[in-house]
């Protein structure tokens with residue numbers, strides 16, 4: 001097994017076949033038992049995809065004529081990533097990458113020559129990268145342009161944060177333990193962590209660990225969830241006896257949190273269109289020992305699954321561009337197309353309009369996205385408010401996020417958080 005070759009196969013699945021990085025890794029790593037090998041392959045895959053636009057720019061300057069073989073192209077990118085960003089000796093990177101070539105000898109020669117050429121021209125290439133926005137920020141042009149237009153003062157920070165590794169945050173289940181007790185348990189296992197400055201029930205690890213290493217994870221003491229996502233349950237203000245609906249619920253991060261903070265919810269209905277993802281809600285409910293009614297259904301067509309009883313609280317964690325979680329899923333930069341955003345905005349609009357009638361008068365609906373595009377966030381809510389006479393906004397007063405015309409925006413990296421948007425709406 002050559003780690004560089006496996007990494008190349010994984011990246012080819014994403015770049016050439018449009019598969020998600022998570023599923024490509026799952027498939028290719030299933031036959032590799034060694035933990036160290038797996039960790040190295042994952043680091044190479046995430047890194048190469050994170051810096052794909054930059055590495056591609058560099059490669060184009062190193063090749064004398066276009067390279068048609070897609071797999072060899074990716075293999076060279078894998079080599080360049082290691083040379084530019086990993087602390088591995090350059091001669092080891094070159095020899096390991098060349099030995100991953102299972103094709104004709106001249107191809108080995110080409111890979112060797114390009115990587116050595118990079119080492120000779122490193123400084124010159126660095127200078128060229130600095131003056132090219134796509135290479136410097138390693139994002140597609142349209143994303144840079146959109147972020148510039150939405151956030152003229154913050155776009156560089158967002159792009160830089162998108163390329164950083166996200167921290168691992170834990171939600172401490174207060175039904176099982178306290179934050180302090182759990183922090184002590186982590187310390188006993190030499191896992192360094194601290195309590196988030198934004199939420200007192202959130203613990204952030206100094207560096208990520210596999211969940212199996214977290215004390216009592218299987219017993220439901222903690223869940224892995226970004227701090228920004230953990231703000232939803234508090235904002236929805238669920239009380240004992242409430243009927244609650246989560247219409248885009250899988251994999252159940254927010255559903256389970258709602259049940260942890262208010263175990264006396266009368267009924268929680270969790271709907272998701274994706275049946276496979278729905279089973280992950282059931283797994284989470286089981287691990288945390290809480291209950292919800294899970295339904296496979298389309299949020300745009302409630303008549304197909306709704307029992308005609310109104311809800312006190314509704315959570316719409318809408319399908320979105322996921323621009324706020326690029327640092328966790330860097331393949332979004334390769335897979336997401338500009339034209340997808342308009343379609344997602346239409347879907348969000350359709351969901352909001354279809355679900356609003358299910359809310360009791362006096363009830364609240366929390367609209368959430370993990371996006372930083374205004375079109376999916378404050379503009380979406382502004383349009384909804386202007387066409388929905390019985391809806392008013394409840395302003396969010398909090399020590400996080402930026403207050404928008406409507407709702408609050410967390411830009412990626414604020415207090416180490418993912419990019420999230422929240423707006424709270426009340427039915428008059």
Ligand SMILES: C[S@@+](CC[C@H](N)C(=O)[O-])C[C@H]1O[C@@H](n2cnc3c(N)ncnc32)[C@H](O)[C@@H]1O
Nearest residue numbers: 248249250251252253254273274298299317319
């Ligand atoms: C942002 S994710 C939800 C994350 C979830 N709330 C959590 O905290 O774990 C959006 C979800 O919306 C679902 N979805 C997309 N279109 C939908 C639709 N028309 N009806 C219901 N669910 C939909 C997707 O399958 C996806 O699971």
